[in-house]
Amino acid sequence: MKKTNSLLIICIILICQAFLPQGKTLAANTGGSVMIATDAVNIRSGPDLTYPLIAIAKRGETYQVVQEQGDWVEVRLSVSKTGWLVNWLVTTESEKTQATATGSQGSQTSQATDNGIVTADTLNIRMEPSTASTVVGKLAMGSMVRIYSRQKNWLEVGFAGLRGWVNAEFINRSASLDMKTSPAHPLKNKTIVIDPGHGGRDKGTTGASGTLEKDLTYRTAWLLYDKLNSAGANVYLTRYSDSYLSLSERVRIGQTYHADAFISLHYDSSLDPNIQGMTSYYYHAYQKALATSLYNAVRGKTKLLSRGVRFGDFHVIRENSQNAVLIELGYLSNPEEESVLNSSSYQEDAAVGLYNGLVRYFKKNH
Numbered sequence: 044m045k046k047t048n049s050l051l052i053i054c055i056i057l058i059c060q061a062f063l064p065q066g067k068t069l070a071a072n073t074g075g076s077v078m079i080a081t082d083a084v085n086i087r088s089g090p091d092l093t094y095p096l097i098a099i100a101k102r103g104e105t106y107q108v109v110q111e112q113g114d115w116v117e118v119r120l121s122v123s124k125t126g127w128l129v130n131w132l133v134t135t136e137s138e139k140t141q142a143t144a145t146g147s148q149g150s151q152t153s154q155a156t157d158n159g160i161v162t163a164d165t166l167n168i169r170m171e172p173s174t175a176s177t178v179v180g181k182l183a184m185g186s187m188v189r190i191y192s193r194q195k196n197w198l199e200v201g202f203a204g205l206r207g208w209v210n211a212e213f214i215n216r217s218a219s220l221d222m223k224t225s226p227a228h229p230l231k232n233k234t235i236v237i238d239p240g241h242g243g244r245d246k247g248t249t250g251a252s253g254t255l256e257k258d259l260t261y262r263t264a265w266l267l268y269d270k271l272n273s274a275g276a277n278v279y280l281t282r283y284s285d286s287y288l289s290l291s292e293r294v295r296i297g298q299t300y301h302a303d304a305f306i307s308l309h310y311d312s313s314l315d316p317n318i319q320g321m322t323s324y325y326y327h328a329y330q331k332a333l334a335t336s337l338y339n340a341v342r343g344k345t346k347l348l349s350r351g352v353r354f355g356d357f358h359v360i361r362e363n364s365q366n367a368v369l370i371e372l373g374y375l376s377n378p379e380e381e382s383v384l385n386s387s388s389y390q391e392d393a394a395v396g397l398y399n400g401l402v403r404y405f406k407k408n409h
């Protein structure tokens with residue numbers, strides 16, 4: 044009799060659990076939901092920038108809060124999946140209500156009021172307006188940022204899904220005025236994901252004089268980023284710092300953004316130090332036109348030897364359902380070419396070439 048009773052109780056508990064909406068209890072305890080307050084926010088598998096990227100949240104999306112830990116919020120992505128994002132990129136329910144209550148003035152706090160251009164070689168973005176605060180990202184010279192607010196000599200800026208504080212001294216607010224492009228520009232509203240090859244513990248190849256491929260791909264990526272951004276494209280990088288990212292994560296970022304073009308940047312290496320030149324790779328037939336357009340344009344802009352547009356069995360283009368190409372922008376294993384590739388003029392020419400190749404491609408393929 045006793046046995047039957049306890050069995051019955053277990054059954055009742057199981058039935059009740061089946062009807063309970065999952066995840067609601069925790070969210071209710073920690074204050075409900077949050078809304079994404081910037082264009083794009085990286086969602087990671089843990090509460091730190093070193094955790095792998097698992098998803099990207101877009102402006103206006105709301106998520107149930109599971110818990111908070113320091114500056115990080117764990118949110119529910121699906122019934123069985125959660126992820127972490129930094130809490131200063133989201134708005135809580137109470138903040139939203141406050142904004143509505145104070146009318147337009149309230150909502151202005153999350154709206155960009157102005158643009159500015161970075162005038163320093165690299166500018167740290169910090170979590171708080173203080174040099175003691177954590178660096179959450181870096182801006183390259185010439186990057187255009189949105190300015191949200193000011194605190195003494197610090198500006199709160201937004202850039203490519205990042206939001207944080209920079210030293211106001213290195214932001215030129217007037218230079219951004221003539222950055223506007225006509226609505227007819229072929230890159231306007233095109234989504235382009237730039238993948239700076241390698242990063243973090245994966246250094247890529249090391250040049251004859253020690254240049255690290257991961258550093259050079261990152262440099263080229265930012266130069267290209269700025270040009271595309273100024274033309275009105277939606278541009279994203281697969282990594283915004285010297286961090287490790289698996290090949291499948293890179294592909295996933297391209298798919299998440301529904302990239303119209305995914306460009307993986309690399310520098311080449313060979314055991315034969317005489318080998319030089321650039322190569323453009325595609326895997327699927329639908330990627331060949333873009334690979335060709337970028338190849339011709341870069342070739343027209345730089346003086347590198349041409350090694351052709353080729354079929355290449357690389358993960359980031361093979362496993363990619365987007366229009367993805369992989370460009371090898373010269374050989375670091377060739378000592379003369381290594382020094383050319385490192386020069387600012389080559390970097391600029393390569394970025395302009397890639398930019399021109401994209402413009403020409405999207406002129407033909409809207």
Ligand SMILES: [Zn+2]
Pocket residue numbers: 240241247248256308309310
């Ligand atoms: Zn590489």
